[in-house]
Amino acid sequence: xxxxxxxxxxxxxxxxxxxxxxxxxxxxxxxxxxxxxxxxxxxxxxxxxxxxxxxxxxxxxxxxxxxxxxxxxxxxxxxxxxxxxxxxxxxxxxxxxxxxxxxxxxxxxxxxxxxxxxxxxxxxxxxxxxxxxxxxxxxxxxxxxxxxxxxxxxxxxxxxxxxxxxxxxxxxxxxxxxxxxxxxxxxxxxxxxxxxxxxxxxxxxxxxxxxxxxxxxxxxxxxxxxxxxxxxxxxxxxxxxxxxxxxxxxxxxxxxxxxxxxxxxxxxxxxxxxxxxxxxxxxxxxxxxxxxxxxxxxxxxxxxxxxxxxxxxxxxxxxxxxxxxxxxxxxxxxxxxxxxxxxxxxxxxxxxxxxxxxxxxxxxxxxxxxxxxxxxxxxxxxxxxxxxxxxxxxxxxxxxxxxxxxxxxxx
Numbered sequence: 001x002x003x004x005x006x007x008x009x010x011x012x013x014x015x016x017x018x019x020x021x022x023x024x025x026x027x028x029x030x031x032x033x034x035x036x037x038x039x040x041x042x043x044x045x046x047x048x049x050x051x052x053x054x055x056x057x058x059x060x061x062x063x064x065x066x067x068x069x070x071x072x073x074x075x076x077x078x079x080x081x082x083x084x085x086x087x088x089x090x091x092x093x094x095x096x097x098x099x100x101x102x103x104x105x106x107x108x109x110x111x112x113x114x115x116x117x118x119x120x121x122x123x124x125x126x127x128x129x130x131x132x133x134x135x136x137x138x139x140x141x142x143x144x145x146x147x148x149x150x151x152x153x154x155x156x157x158x159x160x161x162x163x164x165x166x167x168x169x170x171x172x173x174x175x176x177x178x179x180x181x182x183x184x185x186x187x188x189x190x191x192x193x194x195x196x197x198x199x200x201x202x203x204x205x206x207x208x209x210x211x212x213x214x215x216x217x218x219x220x221x222x223x224x225x226x227x228x229x230x231x232x233x234x235x236x237x238x239x240x241x242x243x244x245x246x247x248x249x250x251x252x253x254x255x256x257x258x259x260x261x262x263x264x265x266x267x268x269x270x271x272x273x274x275x276x277x278x279x280x281x282x283x284x285x286x287x288x289x290x291x292x293x294x295x296x297x298x299x300x301x302x303x304x305x306x307x308x309x310x311x312x313x314x315x316x317x318x319x320x321x322x323x324x325x326x327x328x329x330x331x332x333x334x335x336x337x338x339x340x341x342x343x344x345x346x347x348x349x350x351x352x353x354x355x356x357x358x359x360x361x362x363x364x365x366x367x368x369x370x371x372x373x374x375x376x377x378x379x380x381x382x383x384x385x386x387x388x389x390x391x392x393x394x395x396x397x398x399x400x401x402x403x404x405x406x407x408x409x410x411x
Contacts, residue, residue, distance in 0.1 A: 079129045082142050085112070086156035086183050089163070094156055094185055095143045101127025109156060109185035112147065115140050118189075155182040159343070160197075161297025162233055170194040186294075193294040196277055197264045209258065215391040218244065218381065222255050226262035226299050228348045233297045241324065241349035244388075245356050246381035251388035252352040253303055259350055260301045278303050281351070285319065289326060296345045303352050314364040320357065321368060324376035351376070 083096040086109060094109035108126055110119050120130050130136050157163040157173075163182055166175035173181050186194055213219040225242060232239050244252050253275070260277025274280075278301030279291055292300050356378055361368045382390050 080139060082139075082146055083107070084154055085146065085151050086154040086185075088156045088158045088185070090158070092156075092158065093153070094183075095146070096154060096183060097123070097128065097139075099128050107183065109183055110143075111185075111187075112143060115143065155180065157182045157184050159186065159293065159296050159345075161346070162230070167230060167297070170197045171199075190290075190294075192266060192268065192271065193291065195267045197298075198267070200265070206261075209261070216385075216389045218379065218388050219255055219258065221379065222259040222350055223262075225348050225350055226259045229295075229297045229299050229346075232348070233346050239346050239348045241376045242351070243357065243376050243378045244350065244352045244381070245378055246352075246354070246388065248354060249387075250381055252381070255388055256301050256303055256350060256352060260299065263298050275301070275303055277301060280304065285322060285326060288323060292345045292347050292349075293343050295347045298347060300347045300349045302349065316360060316364070318364060318366060320353075320360060320376070321366060321372055324372055349376075356380075 079099060081098040083098050086094045086096050088094070093112045095112055095115075097108050097110060099106055099108075104127075106126055106128075108123060108128065110123060115136075120136050123130050130139060157166075157168045160168055160170065162168075164180075166173050166181065168182070168184055170184075170186055173184060175181055210223060213223050221242065222244070225240065228240065231237075244255070246252055256278050257276035260275070264277050266272040266275070266277065277299075281288075281302045281304055283291070288302070291302075355363075357368055357372060357376065360366075381388050384390070
C-alpha cells in the first residue's frame with residue numbers, strides 16, 4: 001500500500017490495494033517491491049568479497065557472509081602458555097612453557113625432540129595441568145605449529161656453572177647488573193642432586209664458621225676447595241681432587257660438611273645429618289659420573305671410600321683408581337645408544353678414606369703411578385694434632401659449632 005493511503009478504510013483503500021497488486025503482476029515498480037529489491041541489494045553487497053562485482057557467479061547472493069574462523073581455545077591453551085623456542089649451547093631445542101601453580105608463575109622448558117612420558121611427568125610434578133592424554137596431544141600440536149613458523153630462538157642453559165657471563169644454579173641465576181639471563185633446564189631424574197643447592201642463615205654466621213679454620217690447615221684446605229670451582233673454570237685451570245686420609249672417627253666427615261655448606265645442604269633430614277651437602281661413595285662409577293655432571297663448577301664432596309664396592313679392598317682399589325681418571329677426564333662415558341652430545345664437567349673433588357692409594361693398590365695387586373697421584377692428591381691428617389684439627393679450641397667446638405653452623409648458615 002502507498003504511504004498516503006495507509007490506514008484509510010473503506011472502498012478507497014481497497015481500490016488502492018488492487019492497484020498495487022495489478023502493478024506488481026505487470027512487473028512495474030511499486031513502493032512494496034521497491035523496498036524488497038533494496039533489501040536484497042544490500043544483502044548481496046554485504047555478501048560480496050572485496051573487489052567482487054555484483055552478479056559474480058563465484059558467490060551466489062543467497063550465501064551469507066562468512067565470519068573469520070578463530071582457533072578453538074582449549075583448556076590446555078588457557079592453562080599452559082607457549083612462549084617460544086629456546087636453544088642450548090649444544091644445539092638442543094626446547095619449548096618454553098609458562099603456567100601457574102598455587103599462585104606462583106613457573107617457566108619450564110620441554111625438549112622438542114623428547115615430548116614423551118618422562119617429560120610430561122616432570123612437567124606435572126612442576127604443576128602443569130598435563131595429566132590426561134588429550135591435553136598432552138594438544139600441547140604437542142601447538143609446539144609443532146610453533147616450530148613450523150620458525151620463531152626467534154632464546155638462550156637456554158642445561159647445566160650448572162658458567163654459561164657465558166652468568167653463573168647458573170638450580171634455583172637462581174647470578175649475573176652482573178644488566179646481564180642477560182638465560183632460561184634454565186637441568187634435566188636430572190635424581191632430584192636430591194639439585195634440591196641441595198639452597199640458601200639459609202646469614203653471612204655473619206658463615207663468617208663465624210669460617211673463623212674456626214684459623215690454625216687448622218686441613219679445614220682451611222677444604223674450605224678453600226669449596227670456592228675453587230667457579231674460579232678455576234673462569235680462568236681455564238685444572239680442577240683439583242683431594243683424598244683426605246685418616247683413621248675413623250677423627251673428624252673427616254665434619255670437615256666435609258663444613259666444606260659443602262658453602263653451596264647448600266640436603267633437603268632430606270637424614271642425608272643432611274650424615275653428610276650435609278655431600279654424597280656417599282657407595283655408588284657405581286657411572287652414578288658418580290652423573291654426580292660430577294650435576295655439580296659442574298661447584299664442588300663434589302664424597303665420603304668414606306670403604307662404602308664403595310661393598311668394602312671389597314681389591315674392587316675398591318680398582319674403583320678408586322678408575323674414579324680418579326674418569327673425573328679428571330671431565331667427559332661422561334660414551335654410549336653407542338646416546339642420541340645427544342657427550343656432556344662434560346669441571347668440578348673440584350674432596351674424598352675421605354682410611355687408606356692411601358698406595359695401600360689400596362698393594363692390597364689389590366694393582367700398579368699406580370704419578371699420573372694417578374697427581375689427579376687425586378693424598379692429604380693425611382696432621383700427625384701432631386687432635387684428629388683432623390691442630391688447635392685444641394677447634395677440637396672442643398668440633399662437636400657443636402661446626403655441624404651447627406653448617407646447618408644454620410649454608411649456600
